[in-house]
Amino acid sequence: MSLFSGLKERLRDGLKRSQEYLATGLATVLEADRPIDDTLYEELEELLIAADLGAAIAADFTNRAREEVMFGTVTRADQLRPLFRRFLVDALKPAAQPLNLDARPSVLLMLGVNGAGKTTTAAKLAASLKGDGRQVLLAAADTFRAAAIEQLETWGTRIGVDVIRQAAGSDPAAVVFDAVKAALARRADVLVVDTAGRLHTKSNLMDELAKLRRVIERQCPGGPHESLMVLDAPTGQNGFAQAQMFHEAIGLSGVCLTKLDGTAKGGIVVRIVRELKLPIKLVGVGERVEDLKAFDADAFVDALVPADPAGGPRE
Amino acid sequence: MLDSLSARLTAIFDRLGGQGRLSEENIQEALREVRVALLEADVNFKVVRGFIDRVKVRAVGQDVLKSLTPAQQVVKVVHDELVELLGGSGHRLAPAAHPPTVVMLIGLQGSGKTTTAAKLARLYAKQGQHPILAAADTYRPAAQDQLKTLGAQLDVPVVDDGRTPVEICRAALESAAARGLTPLILDTAGRLHIDETMLDELKQIRAAVKPHHVLLVVDAMTGQDAVTVADRFNQAVGIDAVILTKMDGDSRGGAALSVRHVTGRPIAFVGMGEKTDALEPFHPDRLASRILGMGDIVSLVEKAQQNVDQAQAEEMVRKLREETFTLEDFRAQLKQVRALGPLDQVMGMLPFGKMLKGAPKELSGEQADLDRFEAIICSMTPGERRNPEVINGSRRQRIARGSGSSVQDVNRLLKQFAQLKKMMKQFKSMEGRLGKLKGLGGFPMPRG
Numbered sequence: 001m002s003l004f005s006g007l008k009e010r011l012r013d014g015l016k017r018s019q020e021y022l023a024t025g026l027a028t029v030l031e032a033d034r035p036i037d038d039t040l041y042e043e044l045e046e047l048l049i050a051a052d053l054g055a056a057i058a059a060d061f062t063n064r065a066r067e068e069v070m071f072g073t074v075t076r077a078d079q080l081r082p083l084f085r086r087f088l089v090d091a092l093k094p095a096a097q098p099l100n101l102d103a104r105p106s107v108l109l110m111l112g113v114n115g116a117g118k119t120t121t122a123a124k125l126a127a128s129l130k131g132d133g134r135q136v137l138l139a140a141a142d143t144f145r146a147a148a149i150e151q152l153e154t155w156g157t158r159i160g161v162d163v164i165r166q167a168a169g170s171d172p173a174a175v176v177f178d179a180v181k182a183a184l185a186r187r188a189d190v191l192v193v194d195t196a197g198r199l200h201t202k203s204n205l206m207d208e209l210a211k212l213r214r215v216i217e218r219q220c221p222g223g224p225h226e227s228l229m230v231l232d233a234p235t236g237q238n239g240f241a242q243a244q245m246f247h248e249a250i251g252l253s254g255v256c257l258t259k260l261d262g263t264a265k266g267g268i269v270v271r272i273v274r275e276l277k278l279p280i281k282l283v284g285v286g287e288r289v290e291d292l293k294a295f296d297a298d299a300f301v302d303a304l305v306p307a308d309p310a311g312g313p314r315e
Numbered sequence: 316m317l318d319s320l321s322a323r324l325t326a327i328f329d330r331l332g333g334q335g336r337l338s339e340e341n342i343q344e345a346l347r348e349v350r351v352a353l354l355e356a357d358v359n360f361k362v363v364r365g366f367i368d369r370v371k372v373r374a375v376g377q378d379v380l381k382s383l384t385p386a387q388q389v390v391k392v393v394h395d396e397l398v399e400l401l402g403g404s405g406h407r408l409a410p411a412a413h414p415p416t417v418v419m420l421i422g423l424q425g426s427g428k429t430t431t432a433a434k435l436a437r438l439y440a441k442q443g444q445h446p447i448l449a450a451a452d453t454y455r456p457a458a459q460d461q462l463k464t465l466g467a468q469l470d471v472p473v474v475d476d477g478r479t480p481v482e483i484c485r486a487a488l489e490s491a492a493a494r495g496l497t498p499l500i501l502d503t504a505g506r507l508h509i510d511e512t513m514l515d516e517l518k519q520i521r522a523a524v525k526p527h528h529v530l531l532v533v534d535a536m537t538g539q540d541a542v543t544v545a546d547r548f549n550q551a552v553g554i555d556a557v558i559l560t561k562m563d564g565d566s567r568g569g570a571a572l573s574v575r576h577v578t579g580r581p582i583a584f585v586g587m588g589e590k591t592d593a594l595e596p597f598h599p600d601r602l603a604s605r606i607l608g609m610g611d612i613v614s615l616v617e618k619a620q621q622n623v624d625q626a627q628a629e630e631m632v633r634k635l636r637e638e639t640f641t642l643e644d645f646r647a648q649l650k651q652v653r654a655l656g657p658l659d660q661v662m663g664m665l666p667f668g669k670m671l672k673g674a675p676k677e678l679s680g681e682q683a684d685l686d687r688f689e690a691i692i693c694s695m696t697p698g699e700r701r702n703p704e705v706i707n708g709s710r711r712q713r714i715a716r717g718s719g720s721s722v723q724d725v726n727r728l729l730k731q732f733a734q735l736k737k738m739m740k741q742f743k744s745m746e747g748r749l750g751k752l753k754g755l756g757g758f759p760m761p762r763g
Contacts (some may be wrong), residue, residue, distance in 0.1 A: 046360045052538040055354040114561060114589065115425025115534060144589070146468075147461035154456035168464075199564040232425060236357035236538020238566035259424065262507045264540035 114197030123155035139179030233266035356569030401599035422532035424505030449487030560586035
């Protein structure tokens with residue numbers, strides 16, 4: 001399956017730039033002969049903060065490192081790198097889970113705040129699943145933003161996937177209703193639903209989303225089989241509030257982390273995974289369809305804390 | 316984060332005991348809290364480091380003002396420093412000597428450029444100018460359609476002639492000059508700040524149409540990377556001001572401070588919603604409060620002032636005092652509360668609102684109550700509204716049926732109304748003792 005092959009290389013490829021940037025920082029922080037002192041801890045903590053892991057998690061990791069040093073399991077500064085990598089991998093390992101595509105049709109609901117990349121991700125996902133030989137349908141349930149439907153239709157034509165749509169401004173629940181009906185009638189394997197961007201603080205829009213969920217549930221028991229929050233990597237600490245409130249409102253099945261091809265590292269997902277126990281189902285590392293990948297904890301941690309200062313292979 | 320910075324600082328200073336003067340020692344722990352608050356608000360850690368040093372210099376040796384506690388004093392110093400760094404309010408986009416004034420929007424994908432372009436056009440049109448838009452995003456599918464749809468809604472012309480973004484911008488400039496339209500607002504494609512090819516394109520556009528104002532559009536939810544983004548765009552293309560978008564959410568917006576710090580450019584506007592009228596001038600003091608987690612009380616007060624009729628409120632106070640407050644008045648009051656917007660959004664603007672954030676379901680329950688109460692009152696006869704005592708069992712059943720609620724709901728409303736009247740009586744007797752009680756129709760203002 002194209003979606004789950006060669007992803008480690010790809011992710012590393014896409015993250016190379018941020019890796020290079022961070023590697024220079026870490027090289028100086030973690031020189032072997034550096035004394036382990038408060039300044040070093042502070043610098044380590046700031047590296048994690050710089051990757052958007054948040055002050056609380058950065059402090060927690062640093063404190064755990066202090067303990068290891070206290071117990072004598074770590075004696076040199078350059079041993080801290082593998083230690084931090086272990087903390088991160090331990091935290092993120094449970095997050096690598098594949099998409100749930102067993103049902104037929106499998107209904108995948110894409111949601112998130114404005115501008116996170118829902119439409120693009122929905123289209124790329126549809127293309128990728130089609131490439132695996134599945135019959136895929138797209139639903140244009142963003143009826144609010146101007147030309148959102150046209151945007152998805154252009155994608156549909158480009159990737160050869162039918163788009164179920166209605167006029168702009170129509171009821172998204174009606175679009176979803178039609179789309180699920182069409183998916184059932186055509187015996188499609190997967191239906192990917194693109195919804196309008198909404199801030200998690202707007203209660204009326206969250207209610208609308210819950211309604212979309214109910215419409216899917218009613219017609220297609222067990223659905224939606226995935227409710228994926230699309231989160232872009234530049235997002236800071238607010239990403240946690242987003243995940244928390246979307247999760248409360250409709251129950252998420254996972255997160256898609258997009259735009260990892262910039263310099264942002266998307267560290268907020270560490271907190272989302274740790275506290276909300278949500279998996280990361282997909283990552284976007286570039287503009288091409290092939291750049292949407294399954295999440296790999298090792299590759300992701302490689303980008304956050306490279307294995308060695310040159311950014312070469314891991315130990 | 317459950318409590319605001321002031322509450323946490325108060326706890327620290329309580330432990331330290333009463334302090335008459337801020338010293339290096341006694342503010343150490345307080346500054347650590349300030350640091351965490353800023354980091355939680357997404358201010359870049361390097362910016363935080365410099366900021367804390369400056370606050371320390373400013374705070375140490377200060378006498379605690381008589382009216383303030385040490386915690387409040389520290390918050391005040393931090394707040395003042397933030398306001399100063401965030402810069403003066405309302406950066407004006409000065410019109411060019413030779414129109415059309417050209418405004419160019421640049422930024423990452425999904426930061427909100429197209430929506431902001433439409434908002435700017437609407438703002439200018441409202442000021443009596445005749446804006447024109449250029450749809451220069453030829454990459455994202457249907458991006459030009461999006462701007463054209465928005466342009467049609469606002470009755471603002473949109474130019475999209477040309478194959479390349481540079482051609483489109485040039486054509487738009489010619490069109491603006493020929494038709495005497497100004498300003499010209501260029502909507503460019505979103506791009507990564509490390510994509511050299513795409514940055515070159517912005518430079519070409521810049522060279523071709525010589526914009527008077529290049530505005531960087533930044534998502535308020537951006538994290539630590541905001542400094543890199545702003546710095547690269549500024550280095551590569553050069554920016555004149557910043558627009559902060561999606562500020563209607565609950566992000567603390569610390570990215571603004573980072574961007575301001577690395578570019579030295581002012582924040583011109585903030586985007587406060589999805590609709591095209593949701594563009595507001597920037598207020599550094601409000602953002603400073605927000606970054607510190609102190610809530611945006613000023614915005615709430617303004618909202619209240621906009622939505623609550625002063626005369627009506629005074630009338631209400633008079634009625635309460637004379638005990639002629641009826642269910643009719645109660646309904647009017649409910650309407651005013653509802654006019655402020657969904658309760659959970661109102662709560663989000665309050666400092667203690669964060670505490671309630673954990674219970675949004677209960678809040679939307681309150682909201683449903685308001686809706687139901689209004690329906691119930693509407694199902695009463697005018698006589699019943701003036702004199703609820705006449706509402707007996709069969710009337711209750713009729714009212715419940717008419718409003719689609721249950722008799723229990725009607726009872727609950729009547730009980731709450733009775734309680735309210737009783738409370739008013741107590742207020743009145745208190746008033747007699749304490750002298751004039753003012754602002755009864757107003758809103759309880761929590762202390763920041």
